Amino acid sequence: MKNQNITAAQNDFHKANLKRNIRYMIVFLVFAAAFVWITVWNINSGNVDISMKEILRIIFFREGEEMNYNIIWKIRLPRILMAAILGGALSLSGFLLQTFFENPIAGPFVLGISSGAKMVVALAMIYFIEKYHVVSSYTLIIAAFVGSMISLGFILLFSRRISHMATLLVGGIMIGYICSAITDFIVNFAEDSDIVNLHGWSQGSFSGMSWSNVQVSVIVIGITFVLTFLLSKPIGAFQLGEAYAQSMGVNIRFFRVTILVLSSILSATVTAFAGPISFVGIAVPFLVKKALNTAKPLVVIPATFLGGAVFCMFCDLIARLAFAPTELNISTVTSIFGAPIVIFMMLKKKGR
Amino acid sequence: MAEYYLQTENMAVGYDRKTLIHDICIRIKKGEIVTLIGPNGSGKSTILKSITRQLKLIGGKVILDADDLHGYSYRKLSTKMAVVLTERMKPEMMTCHDIVATGRYPYTGKLGILSREDEKKVEEALAAVHALELGNRDFRAISDGQRQRVLLARAICQEPDIIILDEPTSFLDIRHKLELLSILRNMAKEKQITVVMSLHEIDLAQKISDKIICVKGEIISYCGEPEKIFQGDIIRDLYQIDKGYFDPCFGSIELPKPEGDPEVFVLSACGSGIPVFRKLQKENKPFAAGILYKNDIDYQVARVLASEVVTEEPFREIGDRALERARTLMRQAKVVINAGVTIGACNQRMEVLLAEAEEMKHYVVYK
Structure with a gap:
């Protein structure tokens, strides 16, 4: 009798499991389709009209009119790729921070981590350009990482004293303001030629990306992504809380540091190349989890990355096209879509 | 095998290097049910947290299965010891089945994917706590009693030799209390799993435990079989009952008697x-x-x-x-x-x- 019950329950479970797996597959397929569609649309649109036929010829046969060729290969493609990679990285960074703080509205932007990165990157840019007239991508990433860690340090100090999540966010936002104020201060005293660079960047934008940028971010973010994915198992354990995770055999101290470093590398890379971008880190993981109806890291991690890529490519498309030829800041667009989602999440949280 | 499965030698526990309770010497045999009782804030949880390594020891030693507890790797310890904690967790979008499956953590591969064998263990654990029908429900959407049973199933699924439970019966009504405790008793007696827990209900503690440990601030005031503890004034002393009355024999409590000459x-x-x-x-x-x-x-x-x-x-x-x-x-x-x-x-x-x-x-x- 007991065994029969177990078999029945097992069948039940297998049915549910199958349903779940189908759902995961559908979500991934939808994301992949959206990815392809937006990529095509993105390449296909802009201030200069290029016909579809020519685009295909330029991409696959590498031939065509020189100006169009350059627009596609030197401007549009790297930009699209960067939007995809950085968008994915930003969302994943958000997911890691949410896991760490056990708080669904944590993210690199609201916790002031992006602003900290921005501050140190601004300093590094001015210093290196003045001295050597060039800054390497890696230098910027390291600067951004240092800045992220400074903000994160303060957040951790706060989080020891404040366990309430809303208060923690207020702390993060304050840190963000302080860092932004310092950045503005620095920018004010920088020389004119630097300011042009700094100003566009400090507002957040995917414009002006080069293939070398793509290369660097593929390497850095690629490695970080793989490492994060390999941590799916302990992240899953951590979702039950620290004490349970430890009782399952997770070395908590090591794990906590790893999570923070990984999320900082991800968001630092984004900030180094595209400046601070708001709300993606919160909105995307939330939507992805809702779509998958699970928080299992094994599926959520790749889905979040893919979802973030699609989201940022879409937002970049709007930033480019909405008021063409004027471009919007990427944060303007991500905020319009992201902020309402965050408000919705907070309202829902209260109701519980 | 050593005579005792879990043993503490002059253990001192507390927070932030401040000692709360010292000279704790507990000896627990395999398959025994041991209950910590004592007033609120007396340090029952602190002792349990120290045994589960959530807190560092301030002094002394804990010996688990003949080896020093602090010499175990977290991984190895996880195959010997499972916990059910008081903290109320609210995991996002996890079914009860998912929760129980986390108990298989020490046995699954690098990515934590469950094998057929693991799936079967999960079902068995759910069956052991009579919670098979909860498998596909969201963990946040079930009642406290059900949640406690699912968490116990999670611990069982980890296939430990010893389970540590911090106040497993709080938030439960009387029926679920009895149900949970009888599951624990079956487990201890049939599978020889050692159970260490803290309870608020001294009457239930008396009836389920092989051994009772009275925690009274600073020290362990008594430790022994329930028959010895539930005699005379030990319980009254432990809880400093001066109003009302506790009957150690039946475990019943009464409010204070009306004062004055009989009317x-x-x-x-x-x-x-x-x-x-x-x-x-x-x-x-x-x-x-x-x-x-x-x-x-x-x-x-x-x-x-x-x-x-x-x-x-x-x-x-x-x-x-x-x-x-x-x-x-x-x-x-x-x-x-x-x-x-x-x-x-x-x-x-x-x-x-x-x-x-x-x-x-x-x-x-x-x-």
């Missing part, structure tokens, strides 16, 4: 008096009762609640002294209540008392 006299026998005693106590009217044999169930309640009880030794005829005292009390009382008296061969003199009572002005028969 009411209750005649009863064989349990008929108990509802009357309780009613008078609720109305805060001091009363006397009699004449009760010391083995009468009424006596057990009356001695706790009544200002005075007139008694007689069991199976004897009622003596003159008892009769005289009862008469005096009855005359002094403002009201005399007859709760129903069964009369047999020994207590025929109760009829004398009853006859006298019927003549009185304030005589009431309680039905």
Whole structure:
């Protein structure tokens, strides 16, 4: 009798499991389709009209009119790729921070981590350009990482004293303001030629990306992504809380540091190349989890990355096209879509 | 194998290097159920957290299965020890099945994907706590009692030799308390799993435990079999009960008795008096009762609640002294209540008392 019950329950479970797996597959397929569609649309649109036929010829046969060729290969493609990679990285960074703080509205932007990165990157840019007239991508990433860690340090100090999540966010936002104020201060005293660079960047934008940028971010973010994915198992354990995770055999101290470093590398890379971008880190993981109806890291991690890529490519498309030829800041667009989602999440949280 | 499965040697525990409780020496055999009892804030959780390595020891040693606990890797420890904690977790979008499956963590591969074998273990664990039907429900959407059972299933699924539970019965109603404890008892006796837990319900602790540890601030005040602990004033001392009463034999509790000279006299026998005693106590009217044999169930309640009880030794005829005292009390009382008296061969003199009572002005028969 007991065994029969177990078999029945097992069948039940297998049915549910199958349903779940189908759902995961559908979500991934939808994301992949959206990815392809937006990529095509993105390449296909802009201030200069290029016909579809020519685009295909330029991409696959590498031939065509020189100006169009350059627009596609030197401007549009790297930009699209960067939007995809950085968008994915930003969302994943958000997911890691949410896991760490056990708080669904944590993210690199609201916790002031992006602003900290921005501050140190601004300093590094001015210093290196003045001295050597060039800054390497890696230098910027390291600067951004240092800045992220400074903000994160303060957040951790706060989080020891404040366990309430809303208060923690207020702390993060304050840190963000302080860092932004310092950045503005620095920018004010920088020389004119630097300011042009700094100003566009400090507002957040995917414009002006080069293939070398793509290369660097593929390497850095690629490695970080793989490492994060390999941590799916302990992240899953951590979702039950620290004490349970430890009782399952997770070395908590090591794990906590790893999570923070990984999320900082991800968001630092984004900030180094595209400046601070708001709300993606919160909105995307939330939507992805809702779509998958699970928080299992094994599926959520790749889905979040893919979802973030699609989201940022879409937002970049709007930033480019909405008021063409004027471009919007990427944060303007991500905020319009992201902020309402965050408000919705907070309202829902209260109701519980 | 060592004689004891879990042993602490002069363990000192506390937070932030401040010692709360010191010189803790506990010895637990395999398959035993050991319960920590003590007032709120006495440090039961602190001790449990130290045994599970959530807190660092301040002094002494813990020996698990003949090895120093702190020499274990977290991984190895996780195959020996599982926990059920008090913290209320709210995992996002996880079904009960998912929660239980996390118990398989030490046994799954790098990415934590469950094998067929693991799936079966999960089902068995759910079946062991009678929660099979909860498998596909969201963990946040079930009741406290169900949640506690699912968490226990999670611990069982981890296939430990010892399970540590911090107040597993809080938030549960009486039925679920009993259910949970009987699952624990089956587990301990059938699978030889050692159970260490803290409980607030001392009456339940007495009935389920092989050993009881009394935690009273700074020190362990007593440690031993429940038969020894639940005697005399140990429990009263532990909880510093000065108001009300705790009966160590039945594990029952009573509120303090009404103060003052008896205003009411209750005649009863064989349990008929108990509802009357309780009613008078609720109305805060001091009363006397009699004449009760010391083995009468009424006596057990009356001695706790009544200002005075007139008694007689069991199976004897009622003596003159008892009769005289009862008469005096009855005359002094403002009201005399007859709760129903069964009369047999020994207590025929109760009829004398009853006859006298019927003549009185304030005589009431309680039905």
